Amino acid sequence: MGASRLIPYLLIGIYLGIVFTKSEVISWYRIQEMFRFQAFHMYGIIGSAVVVAAISIQIIKKWRVRALGGSEIVIPPKEMGSGTRYWAGGTVFGLGWAFAGACPGPLFALVGNGVTVMLVTIVAAVAGTFAYGVVRPRLPH
Amino acid sequence: MRISRLLGVLILSILTFLLADVILRIAPGGYTHMIDFLSQPWPWYVAGPLIGLIVPMLLLLGGKQFGVSANLRHLCAVLDTKVEFFQYDWKSGTWNLVLIMGVLIGGWISMGFLENPDPIAISEATRSDLALLGVTEFRGLVPSQYFSWEGLLSGPGIVLMVLGGFLVGFGARWAGGCTSGHAISGLADLQLPSLVAVLGFFAGGLIATFVILPLVL
Structure with missing residues (x-):
């Protein structure tokens, strides 16, 4: 992909980083507040994001909207399988989410906000991903 | 993208910016109000839809x-x-x-x-719960008593930053996605596996919050 084609993704990223920061979803305190069910803030954000995304997807599917280059938009469905990977992997992710107080996107926004120690958490997350890749053949999915 | 189209977008953006600038200069207290709004934390009904539009x-x-x-x-x-x-x-x-x-x-x-110059506006209940666990710092986005280079060598620092990161990476790949892939894109596409994953996210988050954090902090 040529450099000029990547510029829109950079701009979308910057936009997302600003929204992440200004809505405080990158805050460890907000994640704690969410897991303690003590405020609507995070639920409102995730909930309204899902609603807006769902309506957009329905419109795209219904009117068979094409992407800018003219290609068809296909969203592959996720395979349920035994379902183990979703509840087990999800639980492992949830533990990490509550400890670090951030999921992958916000980790990067935090580094930008000057919490540079989060670089360690990003490296740890890459290490975790790598460890998964190694043990993957032996894990239930 | 053709250069001419890129130029068009650029010129349009500049014109929009200039128009906004003129309006904000004419309106009484325009700029002060805008800066005030931007530096305040954004409410969920602004941030959520803006994030959803990424999809x-x-x-x-x-x-x-x-x-x-x-x-x-x-x-x-x-x-x-x-x-x-x-x-x-x-x-x-x-x-x-x-x-x-x-x-x-x-x-x-x-x-x-x-x-935002003010302390984080989390609910009073969360503040007192966290204070009971030993959190003393409520400024900034994260409690700097744990999330700092000095804190990295302490027990809580290792669990929160190193173990936390490791589990985020391991769990996200095992589950086939994180908050953006499952909780936002997946749920929005009405994918049942994503719902199972999100329930898992919460199971893990509740165990960490109510069982493990009180032991660690």
């Missing part, structure tokens, strides 16, 4: 799907090891790596120009 933006731009944790896999693939799971052309994910660099820059821009 159609990426689909329309190039049929891409919103999923941040895929980048962690791409970074492993860049390392080019013998592990089969990372044997693919990571360049297919360049757009996503560029996006996440943008998120970092966006965080930096917010810090520079739009920083």
